[in-house]
Amino acid sequence: MAATRHDRARLPDRDGWATDHDGVRVHWEVYGEAWSPTIVLLPSAPIVHSRQWKGQVPYLARHARVVTFDGRGNGRSDRPTRVAAYEQARIVGDVRRVLDATGTERAVLVGLCGDGVWPAIQLAASEPDRVLGIVAFAVGVPLLSPPHPWRIAHSFEEELPRYDGWATINRHAWRRDYEGFARFFFGAINTEPHSTKVVEDVVAWACEGSVDAMLADAEVDLGLAREDVEAIVRSVRCPMLLVHGTEDHCQPPSRAHRLAALTGAQLVVVEGADHMIPARHPILANLLIRDFVRSLEAAER
Amino acid sequence: MVATRSIAPPPDASRARHPDATGVIERDGVRIAWDRYGPAEPEDGRRTILLTPTWSIIHSRFWKAQIPYLARHYRVLTWDGRGNGRSDRPEDAAAYDDRQFVDDAMAVLDANATSSAVVVGLSMGAHWTLLLAADHAERVDGAVFIGMSLPLLAKAGSPRVTAEFFEERDTYEGWDRYNANAWRRDYDGFLDFFFAQCFTEPHSTKPIEDCVRWAHETDPETLIRTDLASGIDDRPTVDALAARVRCPVLVIHGTQDAVVGFRHGARFAELLGARLLAIEGGGHIPLARDPVAVNLALRSFVDSLPVRRP
Numbered sequence A: 001m002a003a004t005r006h007d008r009a010r011l012p013d014r015d016g017w018a019t020d021h022d023g024v025r026v027h028w029e030v031y032g033e034a035w036s037p038t039i040v041l042l043p044s045a046p047i048v049h050s051r052q053w054k055g056q057v058p059y060l061a062r063h064a065r066v067v068t069f070d071g072r073g074n075g076r077s078d079r080p081t082r083v084a085a086y087e088q089a090r091i092v093g094d095v096r097r098v099l100d101a102t103g104t105e106r107a108v109l110v111g112l113c114g115d116g117v118w119p120a121i122q123l124a125a126s127e128p129d130r131v132l133g134i135v136a137f138a139v140g141v142p143l144l145s146p147p148h149p150w151r152i153a154h155s156f157e158e159e160l161p162r163y164d165g166w167a168t169i170n171r172h173a174w175r176r177d178y179e180g181f182a183r184f185f186f187g188a189i190n191t192e193p194h195s196t197k198v199v200e201d202v203v204a205w206a207c208e209g210s211v212d213a214m215l216a217d218a219e220v221d222l223g224l225a226r227e228d229v230e231a232i233v234r235s236v237r238c239p240m241l242l243v244h245g246t247e248d249h250c251q252p253p254s255r256a257h258r259l260a261a262l263t264g265a266q267l268v269v270v271e272g273a274d275h276m277i278p279a280r281h282p283i284l285a286n287l288l289i290r291d292f293v294r295s296l297e298a299a300e301r
Numbered sequence B: 001m002v003a004t005r006s007i008a009p010p011p012d013a014s015r016a017r018h019p020d021a022t023g024v025i026e027r028d029g030v031r032i033a034w035d036r037y038g039p040a041e042p043e044d045g046r047r048t049i050l051l052t053p054t055w056s057i058i059h060s061r062f063w064k065a066q067i068p069y070l071a072r073h074y075r076v077l078t079w080d081g082r083g084n085g086r087s088d089r090p091e092d093a094a095a096y097d098d099r100q101f102v103d104d105a106m107a108v109l110d111a112n113a114t115s116s117a118v119v120v121g122l123s124m125g126a127h128w129t130l131l132l133a134a135d136h137a138e139r140v141d142g143a144v145f146i147g148m149s150l151p152l153l154a155k156a157g158s159p160r161v162t163a164e165f166f167e168e169r170d171t172y173e174g175w176d177r178y179n180a181n182a183w184r185r186d187y188d189g190f191l192d193f194f195f196a197q198c199f200t201e202p203h204s205t206k207p208i209e210d211c212v213r214w215a216h217e218t219d220p221e222t223l224i225r226t227d228l229a230s231g232i233d234d235r236p237t238v239d240a241l242a243a244r245v246r247c248p249v250l251v252i253h254g255t256q257d258a259v260v261g262f263r264h265g266a267r268f269a270e271l272l273g274a275r276l277l278a279i280e281g282g283g284h285i286p287l288a289r290d291p292v293a294v295n296l297a298l299r300s301f302v303d304s305l306p307v308r309r310p
Helices: A088-101 A113-126 A171-176 A178-188 A196-208 A211-219 A226-234 A253-263 A282-300 B098-111 B125-135 B180-185 B187-198 B205-215 B220-228 B235-244 B262-272 B291-304
Strands: A014-019 A025-031 A038-041 A065-069 A107-112 A131-137 A240-245 A266-270 B004-007 B021-027 B030-037 B048-051 B075-079 B117-122 B140-146 B249-254 B275-279
Touching: A014 A088, A025 A088, A038 A088, A065 A088, A088 A113, A107 A113, A107 A282, A113 A131, A113 A226, A131 A282, A171 A178, A171 A211, A178 A196, A226 A253, A240 A253, A240 A282, A253 A266, B021 B098, B030 B098, B048 B098, B075 B098, B098 B125, B117 B125, B117 B291, B125 B140, B125 B235, B140 B291, B180 B187, B180 B220, B187 B205, B235 B262, B249 B262, B249 B291, B262 B275, B275 B291
Parallel strands: A038 A065, A038 A107, A107 A131, A131 A240, A240 A266, A266 B004, B048 B075, B048 B117, B117 B140, B140 B249, B249 B275
Antiparallel strands: A014 A025, A025 A065, B021 B030, B030 B075
């Protein structure tokens, strides 16, 4: 007899695609169909896909109905390469279309970093009836505070003499050696000891994506000033829980503090944690999500 | 008003499960510290599992991924082997003979009013598990051997000749580091090498870090004494002991074990007519790197044991 290794602790109850008016298909999965409320785990796409939540799905699906989806540009979803396909309205639209396709009237939205958190906040601002609450890890709301200096130390567009370290966040470096970029980047934002598995996983997911999709996504113009972003976050009415590591090398903790100050959201600061708290500290992340969801239910009663 | 809370690991968060009782037995002036998870007295229908120590380079915390799970289903007893943890570090080599560990095991059972238990051993722990099963059958409901290090086949690794163990060299590389002088000169160098051999699986930084920390709770002189101690030293002794084992046996061995090759475990299972669980890709200490597979195997083995006749 031999012990077999299983890739997934929990398989989805059902899955399907949500399609936009351009025919771009986004793949979703539902776990724990019988439970309520629904928690939607947003992807940090297109750089990675829904497997980023592998430490959450099996636990949360024992307590709630869990919906995951692959963002356009990675996983089982389509990989359009037009810049317009990655505009914020399309990304937020994908969240709405997944809610519709899965028969989800309202949900708690959970996201990590800018690609997960910012769409959740925009949907809560524009369609408050559909969002019960938001859990934001590594709070990535653009412009709320300056980025880490190393994130803007090198040009993204120009050819550089060398591509190493943070200079790998560069369109030419991506074309030449995307995996090299991924190894550097995910190593640099997962600096806690014993993160080798997290880094290996996330690099592999990044390599399933598309450099063309990443480049298209990178060209999207936010089209907002800081005042506009602040006005959007102030208009959010649902409860929010913010979780940020003191050692986050991707998103500065100041963004979480600023968002908390603007919205009155509860902020949990995790001492010593880097960027990918749900992957590196799954028990902590899972209990925070569970307790937040329970607090919403208690408030409804 | 902003509600901010800061989360840092609580100081005592390193254990998922704390012992229900802890105690010390003393034999010939050597104090041995034990832990019990579960009630003072055995209960009907609830087996006791005795998790034996291994080589004194580490102590009973190496069972950390088994204890919380097993303690939900069984009574669990552990103790720190002489030479590490909260137990004494006697200064004569004879105090580390295999027989001493066997007598410690029985004293721990006695101190916990336990007439018999399922005995589980890792690596060196196989020596004491085998001696208990062969010569104290009334106390052993079943025996599990994980990464067993009994001298069955010629070993690639550690030298068994004392002269070799004390040989002076300019430098020590690879398995030559298994040497008294190498330990005295560069204990950390040996630990890094040895635990890298123990954990050949990817993503093993945490168990390696744990083991190195536990190894720092003892010292080279103590480990040299453990190596000079006597016990099961040859194949005929293993054969003779194995022939006397009557209880059910499970052998668990990693297919990539770089300390004691998988074929040793397979041969031992054959010798005992025991079931063999091969941990695919597993190293020498699969209980740390594949805890779920090992825990489930232990549970299904324990639950399959026949009811013991009084």
